[in-house]
Amino acid sequence: MHHSAPRVPRQPAPGRAGADAELTAELGAVVAGARRRALRDGDRQIDTAHLLHSLLEAGPDVRDTVGDGPQVARVLGYLVQRSIGYGLRWQGSVEDSGAVRGSGRGEAGWSPSASGAMRGALVRAGMRGDPRAGCLDVLACIAADPDCRAVEVLRRAGVDTAQLAARVAESSRHASQR
Numbered sequence: 001m002h003h004s005a006p007r008v009p010r011q012p013a014p015g016r017a018g019a020d021a022e023l024t025a026e027l028g029a030v031v032a033g034a035r036r037r038a039l040r041d042g043d044r045q046i047d048t049a050h051l052l053h054s055l056l057e058a059g060p061d062v063r064d065t066v067g068d069g070p071q072v073a074r075v076l077g078y079l080v081q082r083s084i085g086y087g088l089r090w091q092g093s094v095e096d097s098g099a100v101r102g103s104g105r106g107e108a109g110w111s112p113s114a115s116g117a118m119r120g121a122l123v124r125a126g127m128r129g130d131p132r133a134g135c136l137d138v139l140a141c142i143a144a145d146p147d148c149r150a151v152e153v154l155r156r157a158g159v160d161t162a163q164l165a166a167r168v169a170e171s172s173r174h175a176s177q178r
Contacts, residue, residue: 049149
């Protein structure tokens with residue numbers, strides 16, 4: 001018996017034309033990891049929880065910004081539970097938070113919220129004069145969307161998302177001063 005797994009279309013990251021070229025190598029790897037995670041989880045779209053999971057695996061900058069070791073472990077615990085079918089269940093539903101409803105639909109293979117976070121990351125990078133968006137840019141946009149799945153996970157793990165957004169802004173300021 002042949003099982004047809006859901007397919008996440010192989011589209012570039014949402015944003016302007018050629019957006020994959022506008023991502024740091026690290027963020028490009030995060031996007032690829034989120035795509036693999038969505039496929040493995042049986043989801044038709046990459047959502048903000050897939051992005052958050054891959055961001056946390058990307059490196060210490062993101063983990064340190066999210067919180068201390070036990071807090072990050074709790075976040076990862078919720079994300080792993082979700083990926084194996086326990087805990088927070090969103091499979092088969094489209095993530096569409098209120099923060100992005102007014103900005104249109106998602107890109108093919110991306111939830112509207114994840115698509116909005118990626119587009120917002122490109123805008124953030126541009127505002128500081130950087131031609132490429134990085135992991136902290138995406139984290140900032142995710143943290144600023146109070147109704148997205150990633151923020152639900154963060155809150156359940158005890159992360160104050162307003163403080164997280166402030167820490168990301170502070171990290172970005174320090175990075176631009178170097």
